[in-house]
């Protein structure tokens with residue numbers, strides 16, 4: 409009999425007042441990379457995002473991102489494809505030492521107004537390992553084949 413140890417890091421969530429009654433962020437399928445984030449906008453006041461405008465949408469939770477991990481706030485492709493809605497700062501970076509409310513910076517690149525109602529799944533968050541590098545200044549970079557080639561240097 410094989411015993412499976414759950415090696416996943418724990419993500420502690422603290423529900424804020426504006427998060428009352430919201431479903432927790434959740435992975436919507438067994439293999440989902442990201443957990444969907446819901447809009448903690450007021451039930452009585454949906455947020456209208458006009459074309460070309462951006463808005464910081466609250467999630468109603470503090471996320472205690474485990475140490476040595478980050479939260480990556482990413483757009484949902486369905487909203488991007490159907491409505492032109494994306495995360496302006498994608499991927500948004502939630503630091504493991506952040507203890508404020510996680511918010512989603514949405515922008516409307518579509519042609520129609522987009523209504524954000526309470527509980528709508530407006531983005532997703534991937535929890536990914538991340539490290540800090542020790543920064544050291546040196547006088548000369550090591551030689552590589554690529555060298556300073558970038559921005560299309562390898563062709564299309």
Ligand SMILES: O=c1ccn([C@H]2C[C@H](O)[C@@H](COP(=O)(O)OP(=O)(O)OP(=O)(O)O)O2)c(=O)[nH]1
Nearest residue numbers: 481497499500501502503506509510511512513
């Ligand atoms: O999509 C996002 C991006 C960031 N944040 C929060 C969590 C993150 O830890 C903090 C800082 O994000 P970032 O470092 O990207 O912003 P900054 O402009 O560098 O602000 P700061 O000087 O506070 O780091 O803002 C969000 O809630 N959602």
Ligand SMILES: [Mg+2]
Nearest residue numbers: 501502503506
């Ligand atoms: Mg920062």
